[in-house]
Amino acid sequence: MAHTPEDGRADTASAEVLSAGLLLTPARPANAFEETVQRLLQSIRLGLIGPGERLPPERELAGMLEVSRDTLREAIASLADAGWVVARRGRYGGTFVSDVLPSTSHTGAEDGDDQVDRGGLAAQLEDTLALRAVIEVGSARRAAERELSAPDRERLWQAYEECRTAEGAQYRMADSRLHLLIAEVIGAPSVIPLVADVRMRVNELLDGIPLLGPNISHSDEQHRAIVGAILRGNPDDAASAMAEHIGGTEALLRGFYG
Secondary structure (H helix, E strand, O other): OOOOOOOOOOHHEEEEEEHHHHHOOOOHHHHHHHHHHHHHHHHHHHOOOOOOOOOOOOHHHHHHHOOOOHHHHHHHHHHHHHEEEEEEEOOOOOOEOOOOOOOOOOOOOOOHHHHHHHHHHHHHHHHHHHHHHHHHHHHHHHHHHOOOOOHHHHHHHHHHHHHHHHEEEEEEHHHHHHHHHHOOHHHHHHHHHHHHHHHHHHHHHOOOOOOOOHHHHHHHHHHHHHHEEEEEOOOHHHHHHHHHHHHHHHHHHHHHHO
């Protein structure tokens, strides 16, 4: 039950939600923002912090997640923009879970079909994430192993730059082009439709969640690491950077859909 200032119990709210510690565990540094969003969303969606209830104080929450307070603020601000939490000022202020939570369903199911739909969505998510990890990490490694031509090297860097400077709805298109180009330069035509298919599936899932500014900035850094490793001819670094990049997207999708 949510507590309000009027019932005289608001001061105990943070203590009562500490069961959220079951999921509010340390985020890995590589994807600290995305995993912070994931853990907060999981805690909210699973009811460990219910609608109208207050999140633990910022200092305490940052300590639980082992992230900087700047990272935590970015995550909370992104969730506030998406309608999951609200900030309230005053003596009984803080960050509270919204009374009415947004829907992340993109299937158009009726309420009676929600349980069936969620089961299908969970299976789709798991299949897509597994396929992406196998295909795209392998593609990045293979691209770094090849002796790329000067035009291919230039195309890769240009695709990264176009992705870095893309805005709004254009971002995911540029993102997809970069990932498809990585598959193209490995010289195995049969891989390209596989990457195209998995990108379509990932984008369908991403279309159901908001674009988060800090995640886009983080993705740009990871794209640079991926492309840089490929151009240096370092397969291990390319595969590691791609795995890290995919991990960030996975954390967000599991947070919103899981």
